[in-house]
Amino acid sequence: MDTIDQIAAQPEDAEKDSSVPAVAVEDLHKSFGTQRVLNGISLTVKRGETLAVLGRSGTGKSVLLRLIIGLQNPDSGSVRIHGQDIAGLALDDLGEIRKKMGFLFQHAALYDSLTVEENVAFPLQHHKQEMSKSEQADRVGKLLEEVGMEGALQKMPSDISGGMQKRVGLARALALEPDILLLDEPTAGLDPISSGEIDDLILKLQAEHHMASVVVTHDLHSAKAIADRLALLNEGKVVIEGSFEELQNSDIEFVREFLKHS
Amino acid sequence: MIDKKFTALAGVNPPQPEKGILLDAPLANPSPGSISKFLEWFGDLGIFFWRVARATVTPPFEFRELFRQLDEIGSQSLPLVALAGAATGVVLSLEARYSLTRFGAKSLLPAAIVFSVIHETGPIITGLVVSGRVGAGIGAELASMKVTEQIDAVEASAVNPYKLLAVPRILACILMLPLLTLAADLCGLVMGWVAQALVEPLSFHQFINSGFKGADFNDFLPPTFKTAVFGLIIGLIACFQGMRTQGGAAGVGRAATSSVVLSSLFVILADVVLVKLILIFFP
Numbered sequence: 001m002d003t004i005d006q007i008a009a010q011p012e013d014a015e016k017d018s019s020v021p022a023v024a025v026e027d028l029h030k031s032f033g034t035q036r037v038l039n040g041i042s043l044t045v046k047r048g049e050t051l052a053v054l055g056r057s058g059t060g061k062s063v064l065l066r067l068i069i070g071l072q073n074p075d076s077g078s079v080r081i082h083g084q085d086i087a088g089l090a091l092d093d094l095g096e097i098r099k100k101m102g103f104l105f106q107h108a109a110l111y112d113s114l115t116v117e118e119n120v121a122f123p124l125q126h127h128k129q130e131m132s133k134s135e136q137a138d139r140v141g142k143l144l145e146e147v148g149m150e151g152a153l154q155k156m157p158s159d160i161s162g163g164m165q166k167r168v169g170l171a172r173a174l175a176l177e178p179d180i181l182l183l184d185e186p187t188a189g190l191d192p193i194s195s196g197e198i199d200d201l202i203l204k205l206q207a208e209h210h211m212a213s214v215v216v217t218h219d220l221h222s223a224k225a226i227a228d229r230l231a232l233l234n235e236g237k238v239v240i241e242g243s244f245e246e247l248q249n250s251d252i253e254f255v256r257e258f259l260k261h262s
Numbered sequence: 263m264i265d266k267k268f269t270a271l272a273g274v275n276p277p278q279p280e281k282g283i284l285l286d287a288p289l290a291n292p293s294p295g296s297i298s299k300f301l302e303w304f305g306d307l308g309i310f311f312w313r314v315a316r317a318t319v320t321p322p323f324e325f326r327e328l329f330r331q332l333d334e335i336g337s338q339s340l341p342l343v344a345l346a347g348a349a350t351g352v353v354l355s356l357e358a359r360y361s362l363t364r365f366g367a368k369s370l371l372p373a374a375i376v377f378s379v380i381h382e383t384g385p386i387i388t389g390l391v392v393s394g395r396v397g398a399g400i401g402a403e404l405a406s407m408k409v410t411e412q413i414d415a416v417e418a419s420a421v422n423p424y425k426l427l428a429v430p431r432i433l434a435c436i437l438m439l440p441l442l443t444l445a446a447d448l449c450g451l452v453m454g455w456v457a458q459a460l461v462e463p464l465s466f467h468q469f470i471n472s473g474f475k476g477a478d479f480n481d482f483l484p485p486t487f488k489t490a491v492f493g494l495i496i497g498l499i500a501c502f503q504g505m506r507t508q509g510g511a512a513g514v515g516r517a518a519t520s521s522v523v524l525s526s527l528f529v530i531l532a533d534v535v536l537v538k539l540i541l542i543f544f545p
């Protein structure tokens with residue numbers, strides 16, 4: 001018989017328990033050679049919450065996302081997903097955690113030997129074997145429709161534009177209905193209309209699936225639209241974290257400078 | 263040439279070759295620190311081998327990928343291997359005729375051709391041709407996937423990239439090499455016979471009969487199956503060099519080149535050991 005305590009200690013419950021943050025990074029440090037990129041970053045994102053990460057080019061926003069999903073290891077500090085520390089996990093255990101995470105790469109990173117449709121079907125083929133081929137195809141169709149790419153099913157990634165690749169990458173990241181979404185500049189390179197559509201999609205997903213999202217962006221307009229909180233990075237540290245209004249009212253020199261130019 | 267001598271005399275260090283192709287091949291670039299670099303490379307290769315081995319024996323198995331790779335590697339290499347085997351057969355045949363006639367042992371001609379093709383030239387030619395064709399192909403393909411973050415994307419989708427990308431390619435190399443060797447052997451023997459038959463009439467049947475006289479399976483099976491080891495070396499090194507690539511498009515070129523250089527080199531080195539082992543175990 002499981003006691004109540006034992007049940008509460010199970011990770012499945014931690015996912016539903018909204019007091020355990022979906023993503024919690026603590027005091028992350030990361031250097032490449034002599035170049036210090038992250039110098040003590042701590043952030044948490046709860047379920048149903050969207051955090052926008054802002055910062056100048058080269059401050060390590062992409063590196064931060066890669067650390068969160070375990071593609072790179074921090075020099076020190078910890079990354080917890082639903083309360084579980086991912087450091088030192090075997091590839092298969094990390095895989096179990098990654099199935100619940102969707103990741104959009106800055107340059108989309110579509111598989112260039114597969115069509116758009118196959119790219120989006122890839123996670124389903126590997127993790128949803130219980131779905132029939134036609135169910136998978138339906139789901140892929142729906143995902144591509146949501147990002148406005150339903151007309152390009154049979155195209156190769158090299159034959160579509162960068163912004164289109166980005167949208168296909170987003171559809172792929174959503175394929176497994178993740179509860180954590182990590183997006184590296186989802187609207188970069190998109191026109192204002194598509195960009196607005198992607199923002200709406202992220203908001204909709206957040207409302208429907210109660211996802212936790214970390215969105216790296218240069219686009220303040222979209223950050224304001226989708227994010228509950230914003231974090232501004234500079235020189236490896238979080239300069240300020242808070243709502244858009246808090247950022248606007250800040251009198252930290254770098255924050256004012258950053259907002260003035262955007 | 264003169265420049266080199268001059269700088270050496272003057273005690274000036276000759277310019278170091280650019281950290282390019284040889285970056286990953288410290289063997290070919292002996293300089294201080296290259297021994298520890300080589301050991302590090304070898305250690306990384308060992309870890310890679312271990313991961314691949316574990317991914318090979320744990321389900322799920324990527325059968326579809328394996329068949330695709332078998333087809334790809336087989337069809338890429340077959341024409342080249344057949345041509346190389348045929349050319350070697352002709353050359354061997356001409357050379358053997360010349361020397362054996364000189365020593366008055368012309369009756370041994372078919373046997374000399376059959377034995378050298380099957381024992382050594384067929385397997386090693388196949389190994390080297392496949393190193394070039396498939397080594398470069400796999401090295402460049404995986405390297406370009408690495409630098410465009412496609413391998414990271416595989417990993418981020420919770421799929422083991424060793425299982426999806428490395429294992430099928432390495433297994434396909436291991437399985438394909440002996441088959442390609444048979445093709446090279448066959449082409450070598452046929453063309454060896456043709457080269458003889460053009461000089462003096464001799465039926466293929468006679469040629470084979472006298473060539474294989476006194477031969478048994480020990481002459482045939484071990485040298486053919488040793489090429490599975492060549493396949494392992496080619497697949498392993500090409501996948502390793504590809505998947506550890508860094509540095510954009512230039513890195514892709516380096517990975518392709520170093521895959522070919524290193525896999526050919528290790529195929530030849532392995533052959534030395536394998537020939538000796540076969541002589542010991544299958545006298």
Ligand SMILES: Nc1ncnc2c1ncn2[C@@H]1O[C@H](COP(=O)(O)OP(=O)(O)OP(=O)(O)O)[C@@H](O)[C@H]1O
Pocket residue numbers: 032037055056057058059060061062063064106
């Ligand atoms: N694998 C790596 N090896 C060496 N340096 C790296 C590596 N990855 C990132 N860096 C360095 O880390 C720094 C941060 O890179 P990152 O890609 O995270 O920047 P970013 O904030 O995402 O910038 P952008 O907004 O332009 O995408 C850069 O200076 C980069 O040179």
Ligand SMILES: [Mg+2]
Pocket residue numbers: 061062063106184
């Ligand atoms: Mg970036």
